[in-house]
Amino acid sequence: MRKILIVGAGQSGLQLALGLQDRGYEVTLMSNRTADEIRSGRVMSTQCMFHTALQHERDLDIGFWESQAPRIDGLGVSVAGPPAEDAPEGPLPRIIDWVGKLDGYAQSVDQRVKMAGWMETFAQRGGQLVIHGAAVSDLDFFARTYDLVMVSAGKGELVSMFGRDVSRSPYDAPQRALAVAYVHGLGPRPEHPDYDAIRCNLVPGVGELFVMPTLTTSGRADILFWEGIPGGPLDVFAGVKDPAEHLALTLRLMERFTPWEYARAGKVELTDGGGTLAGRYAPVVRNPVGRLPGGGAVLGVADVVVANDPITGQGSNSASKCAASYLESITDHGDRPFDETWMRNTFERYWTTAQHVTKWTNAMLAPPPEHVLNLIGAAGQIQPVADRFANGFDNPADFENFFFDPEKAGAYLSTFGG
Numbered sequence: 552m553r554k555i556l557i558v559g560a561g562q563s564g565l566q567l568a569l570g571l572q573d574r575g576y577e578v579t580l581m582s583n584r585t586a587d588e589i590r591s592g593r594v595m596s597t598q599c600m601f602h603t604a605l606q607h608e609r610d611l612d613i614g615f616w617e618s619q620a621p622r623i624d625g626l627g628v629s630v631a632g633p634p635a636e637d638a639p640e641g642p643l644p645r646i647i648d649w650v651g652k653l654d655g656y657a658q659s660v661d662q663r664v665k666m667a668g669w670m671e672t673f674a675q676r677g678g679q680l681v682i683h684g685a686a687v688s689d690l691d692f693f694a695r696t697y698d699l700v701m702v703s704a705g706k707g708e709l710v711s712m713f714g715r716d717v718s719r720s721p722y723d724a725p726q727r728a729l730a731v732a733y734v735h736g737l738g739p740r741p742e743h744p745d746y747d748a749i750r751c752n753l754v755p756g757v758g759e760l761f762v763m764p765t766l767t768t769s770g771r772a773d774i775l776f777w778e779g780i781p782g783g784p785l786d787v788f789a790g791v792k793d794p795a796e797h798l799a800l801t802l803r804l805m806e807r808f809t810p811w812e813y814a815r816a817g818k819v820e821l822t823d824g825g826g827t828l829a830g831r832y833a834p835v836v837r838n839p840v841g842r843l844p845g846g847g848a849v850l851g852v853a854d855v856v857v858a859n860d861p862i863t864g865q866g867s868n869s870a871s872k873c874a875a876s877y878l879e880s881i882t883d884h885g886d887r888p889f890d891e892t893w894m895r896n897t898f899e900r901y902w903t904t905a906q907h908v909t910k911w912t913n914a915m916l917a918p919p920p921e922h923v924l925n926l927i928g929a930a931g932q933i934q935p936v937a938d939r940f941a942n943g944f945d946n947p948a949d950f951e952n953f954f955f956d957p958e959k960a961g962a963y964l965s966t967f968g969g
Contacts, residue, residue: 559704563853602655625748651941694847712841738815839898
């Protein structure tokens with residue numbers, strides 16, 4: 552039986568551990584926190600998983616919360632216009648608003664719920680769970696005792712083993728300041744009170760507000776997620792430590808920049824004392840193989856090697872797709888050594904999918920060109936355009952066919968007589 556060590560108990564590490572365990576591998580999972588510590592800690596992310604990623608969980612019979620989490624049937628885009636001339640500091644108007652229907656529903660489960668539950672499941676199924684914050688020196692030892700060591704912990708000392716791939720990383724600094732609040736009490740969107748949708752609110756030159764239903768430790772909730780252009784009016788959360796102050800600031804910004812969302816937030820309250828998060832990081836693609844001091848090699852997983860800005864909501868989706876791809880590469884390899892050539896080939900197999908996410912995400916961080924504005928505007932008038940844009944969140948490769956190139960975008964819109 553081949554022995555595999557996975558360091559890091561997030562979406563990718565746990566999904567991969569449970570998948571390998573199911574296929575008969577002897578798996579050790581290393582986490583720096585217990586399941587109870589994760590469950591009672593601070594929120595770790597925003598996350599909304601679309602059909603393909605959810606199916607990877609179903610294939611492993613680990614979609615434990617699917618019947619409890621809100622069913623997200625749509626994805627909408629709203630665009631704020633310039634302020635009124637007679638009220639330059641007043642609430643911004645909304646000049647575009649539409650919602651696309653998803654072919655397969657999406658869902659969000661607070662990672663505190665999911666990761667804690669998956670850790671307990673892994674241990675119950677006989678996996679070896681080690682609670683220990685691993686250092687490079689630890690991996691130097693483990694690389695000699697395991698057939699394969701993978702690192703899926705995207706922060707801390709271990710990431711330094713994986714150098715930045717300059718050719719695939721156009722940004723060397725954070726492109727957004729991030730601020731998250733999990734809340735109860737958000738009212739429905741009056742445009743479609745009968746079903747749940749993710750709302751992507753674009754405020755040109757300022758940033759974005761994303762609103763998504765989720766399942767958290769205390770049941771149904773909603774995530775309010777600001778992405779602010781660094782140095783702009785949304786980049787104000789860095790020194791905020793008090794959760795209540797964080798929420799109050801979130802709401803004040805909503806009142807100014809997205810008053811249509813603020814209108815349904817009159818009764819919101821934080822889900823819990825750990826329901827806020829703020830930070831920033833530079834989007835990056837890293838080299839997939841980490842070299843240890845003793846000469847051994849380890850393989851990076853998910854956001855260790857491809858960390859995109861969350862503006863396109865792809866983090867947990869990419870983590871799931873990476874775990875599924877790596878699972879197939881490992882099982883396809885049989886009893887042969889997991890050498891550096893195999894590691895690089897395994898990453899490149901995943902990159903065939905991940906490259907589309909990275910290209911699209913990096914494009915969304917820049918000011919939109921005219922043809923993209925035309926597409927977003929047309930989606931408000933042509934439902935199939937809205938639906939196609941929404942389903943691109945599940946299959947970002949489709950954006951190659953109509954989004955990036957002005958000629959392809961024009962040709963696509965012309966099929967509707969535009």
